[in-house]
Amino acid sequence: MAAHTSMLHIRVDDDIKEQATAALTTMGLSVSDAVRLFLRRVVVDQAFPLELKVPNAETQAAMEESRAMMASRRKGENRFASADEMFADLEKNSGK
Template sequence: MTPSPKTEVVRARIDGVIKHDAEEILAALGMNMSDAIRIFLHQLVVRHEFPVELKAPNATTRQAMNAPGEGSFESVDELFDDALK
């Protein structure tokens, strides 16, 4: 694949919270959204497959995910607060 000038534009609608959170994470990595999209698309082309493993949970996993129980948390923050004690 021969490098070419970056002249194409990709646009996508995305939830504002997801965008904000992703931008914070990317900034911590020294990247911006355009960098991440370019890396993602480059890997898609190089691998000829989706570069992130996607799996649908099976019935047992879905049941466990939906079952409240000991160790259940109302939010991710609550989970991390508990884990970091």
């Protein structure tokens, strides 16, 4: 059975919409996705939802690294040739 949907029209300052669109894109969401998520959380929690924030530079770098690693795995590529190589990399990058 198809879900019934409704169109929601809102007025937003152009500058706010542009800035919000940029921030949401960084989070992997469209404005429509964000509004749907917002409304669903209001329904589920019966409260105003918590604020989503744009990840800081370190978190964004980690997310990009993770995406690249997943893409490599999908292609059948291994990041390390052996467990020893993986542990050596962990040691090197752990700050010890």
